[in-house]
Amino acid sequence: MSDFAIDATQLVKKFPARPGTGNKTESASAPRRRRWPFGKREPKAMFTAVNGVDLQIKRGEIFGLLGPNGAGKSTTIRMLCTLLEPTSGTAHVNGFDLVKQANDVRRSLGTLLAGERSIYWKLTGRENLEYFAALYHIPATVARQRVEELIERMELKDRANELVEKYSTGMRQRVAIAKALLARPPILLLDEPTLGLDPQAARRLRELIAELKQEGHTILLTTHYMEEADQLSDRIGIIDTGRIIALDTPEGLKQRIEQKEVIRLEVAGWHEEIADKLKSIAGIENLISRQQAEADVWEVNMQAHNSRAALPRIVEHISGNGTRLVNMNIVKPSLEDVFIHLTGKALRD
Amino acid sequence: MRSEMSVFSSLGKPGFLSEIQAFIAITRREWTIFRRYPSWIIALLIWPLIFPMMYILTGRALSGPDGSGLAVFTKTTGATDFIGYIVIGTTVWMWQNIVLWDVGFSLRNEQMRGTLESNWLSPTWRFSYLLGHTGPQIISMAMFVLITAVEFGLLFGVKLHGSIWLAALVMLASIPAVYGLGFAFASLVITLKEAHAFVFLVRGLVMIFCGITFPISLLPGWMQSVAAWLPQTYMIHGMRAAAFANASLTDLWPDLRALILFGAFWLTVGYLLFTWMERRARQTGAIGQY
Numbered sequence: 001m002s003d004f005a006i007d008a009t010q011l012v013k014k015f016p017a018r019p020g021t022g023n024k025t026e027s028a029s030a031p032r033r034r035r036w037p038f039g040k041r042e043p044k045a046m047f048t049a050v051n052g053v054d055l056q057i058k059r060g061e062i063f064g065l066l067g068p069n070g071a072g073k074s075t076t077i078r079m080l081c082t083l084l085e086p087t088s089g090t091a092h093v094n095g096f097d098l099v100k101q102a103n104d105v106r107r108s109l110g111t112l113l114a115g116e117r118s119i120y121w122k123l124t125g126r127e128n129l130e131y132f133a134a135l136y137h138i139p140a141t142v143a144r145q146r147v148e149e150l151i152e153r154m155e156l157k158d159r160a161n162e163l164v165e166k167y168s169t170g171m172r173q174r175v176a177i178a179k180a181l182l183a184r185p186p187i188l189l190l191d192e193p194t195l196g197l198d199p200q201a202a203r204r205l206r207e208l209i210a211e212l213k214q215e216g217h218t219i220l221l222t223t224h225y226m227e228e229a230d231q232l233s234d235r236i237g238i239i240d241t242g243r244i245i246a247l248d249t250p251e252g253l254k255q256r257i258e259q260k261e262v263i264r265l266e267v268a269g270w271h272e273e274i275a276d277k278l279k280s281i282a283g284i285e286n287l288i289s290r291q292q293a294e295a296d297v298w299e300v301n302m303q304a305h306n307s308r309a310a311l312p313r314i315v316e317h318i319s320g321n322g323t324r325l326v327n328m329n330i331v332k333p334s335l336e337d338v339f340i341h342l343t344g345k346a347l348r349d
Numbered sequence: 350m351r352s353e354m355s356v357f358s359s360l361g362k363p364g365f366l367s368e369i370q371a372f373i374a375i376t377r378r379e380w381t382i383f384r385r386y387p388s389w390i391i392a393l394l395i396w397p398l399i400f401p402m403m404y405i406l407t408g409r410a411l412s413g414p415d416g417s418g419l420a421v422f423t424k425t426t427g428a429t430d431f432i433g434y435i436v437i438g439t440t441v442w443m444w445q446n447i448v449l450w451d452v453g454f455s456l457r458n459e460q461m462r463g464t465l466e467s468n469w470l471s472p473t474w475r476f477s478y479l480l481g482h483t484g485p486q487i488i489s490m491a492m493f494v495l496i497t498a499v500e501f502g503l504l505f506g507v508k509l510h511g512s513i514w515l516a517a518l519v520m521l522a523s524i525p526a527v528y529g530l531g532f533a534f535a536s537l538v539i540t541l542k543e544a545h546a547f548v549f550l551v552r553g554l555v556m557i558f559c560g561i562t563f564p565i566s567l568l569p570g571w572m573q574s575v576a577a578w579l580p581q582t583y584m585i586h587g588m589r590a591a592a593f594a595n596a597s598l599t600d601l602w603p604d605l606r607a608l609i610l611f612g613a614f615w616l617t618v619g620y621l622l623f624t625w626m627e628r629r630a631r632q633t634g635a636i637g638q639y
Contacts (some may be wrong), residue, residue, distance in 0.1 A: 015634060081470055085631040106472040107359050113470070117463030122382045134374030135471035137367035138360045146360060163385075179467070183361045335415065 005187050005218035006057040008091035015074050017045040049075040051242035062219040064233030068345045073222050077191050081111045086305040110180030111189045118170035121165040123158050125175045134181040150178040170201030187218045206232060226336040240343045247279055253338045261307040262337045267318055270298035277317040280344035281310050286340045297326060303341060371473040375481025383485050397497035401439040404562045405432055428593055433507045437588045438561030441581055444490055445555055449548045450528050453534030455482040458471055459560045465636055475627055479532050515601060522605050525612025526580035532619025536626035555581045580611035598621035
């Protein structure tokens with residue numbers, strides 16, 4: 001058996017471009033269709049969502065796949081769980097060919113997509129699990145025992161017979177994860193598992209993911225939360241514009257920009273003209289700003305080769321004109337800074 | 350959360366029996382969810398009355414104050430009970446209409462709810478998701494027909510002049526054609542995202558061409574030719590003959606044969622369209638798009 005739970009080579013996925021979406025298109029190498037009845041051919045514009053992804057995920061590891069919105073991570077996951085067929089390239093999941101042995105791939109996977117919406121709200125938690133156990137071809141007697149185990153493990157016992165529509169988001173997410181674990185699959189694909197959960201529920205879910213790794217599951221995780229990826233992942237792949245642009249351990253990724261410092265500012269009355277001025281300072285790069293929940297205060301992050309030299313000019317540009325420096329820190333690069341360094345975007349962009 | 354001792358052999362056991370078990374689970378799920386929307390009881394009690402009433406009251410008005418016009422109706426149709434005649438036609442129309450909405454939009458509704466992908470992720474044969482919708486639909490439709498018979502028997506004194514079993518046989522023979530068309534619709538709806546125009550078109554065709562309240566012999570020749578290509582024409586004709594004209598199995602055979610052939614055709618078309626849609630969805634990502 002291969003050492004890799006997931007082994008993908010040069011995966012490509014192209015979609016017909018939809019007009020008005022602003023998706024990048026290409027036509028030169030795209031298939032051409034006939035325009036009836038004149039026999040002329042017009043190029044069919046295509047949008048490349050995934051553009052040659054190579055991915056080798058070892059058995060038993062947690063692999064974090066990070067990327068900004070539209071980078072191709074969901075398309076990659078959807079290909080790996082057989083919902084989408086690759087345009088080209090090959091992939092094996094648990095040793096099974098993604099296209100030719102799709103059913104064996106599905107049997108090898110527990111997938112969490114769309115979280116709480118992936119289960120039936122008009123069924124109880126128990127009914128949901130019994131239903132999906134049948135879809136995964138688990139014999140009825142085994143299924144009953146397995147459902148009870150998972151209800152207990154997910155701490156749903158007291159409310160397992162209530163309709164899911166009465167559950168909290170965290171409880172629904174736990175049912176969805178129990179569904180993914182039903183058939184005891186060796187590989188789990190978890191797409192944004194903690195999205196929308198309160199901090200306590202998210203923490204418990206992260207603990208569960210760590211437990212699942214201890215039990216030997218291979219986990220492919222996508223998340224918008226850098227700290228989560230940093231804390232859980234053995235290795236991280238950063239995907240942007242359909243390609244894996246960096247792949248390493250969290251520490252390895254951080255070392256890539258260790259020689260840089262990160263300047264974090266909080267500024268009141270921020271506007272884009274200041275951003276342009278700061279970007280013009282020598283040694284300043286990857287400036288990202290975002291408004292905080294507190295009105296009119298912006299968090300501004302930038303990377304600097306020599307922060308001491310840059311600071312006086314930063315302060316000079318910010319002071320006056322209705323802007324005010326509220327707070328300033330110079331910190332070590334985090335995984336998010338690595339991400340910004342590589343993609344030029346914040347993860348939530 | 351309690352730790353789990355696990356060895357990674359999947360608990361799933363593929364095979365024919367497992368597919369049957371999955372099919373039963375889909376059917377049970379549909380039935381359970383159907384029952385949890387209480388409005389179905391009201392719909393089941395009121396709808397059988399409302400739609401035919403429109404035609405029945407029109408018929409009464411046209412027959413004159415003394416009902417003398419009914420003799421003309423009997424002469425034209427050969428039917429003595431014009432209420433029973435209309436109820437059979439409208440029931441078939443409503444059956445096809447409900448199937449187009451229920452089965453035709455079943456996958457689309459799952460897609461909107463967000464559960465289609467989670468079903469699609471399992472190793473179950475995907476056509477089972479459509480077949481599984483059919484069982485509860487047939488049960489609710491059988492209840493609909495039963496309630497129709499009871500309500501019109503009690504309120505309007507409609508009585509059978511034939512065999513209830515032969516009428517049921519015609520209904521049974523109609524199932525593949527009615528649901529095959531529903532399967533074809535379901536595949537189109539998931540591809541086009543909406544198909545209301547098609548539903549209106551099909552039910553309009555049935556209403557005009559199949560003679561739900563009048564004999565198709567009244568139609569111009571070209572319309573009768575169109576009617577001959579619609580299975581609902583044979584359903585209505587066969588059920589009227591079985592329920593109100595004492596027809597024998599031999600009398601019904603031409604209708605039954607046509608329904609079996611239409612059933613084979615529409616089931617094949619439904620399956621092929623589903624297979625095409627399923628493959629196209631894998632290529633275009635249509636399953637995950639709202």
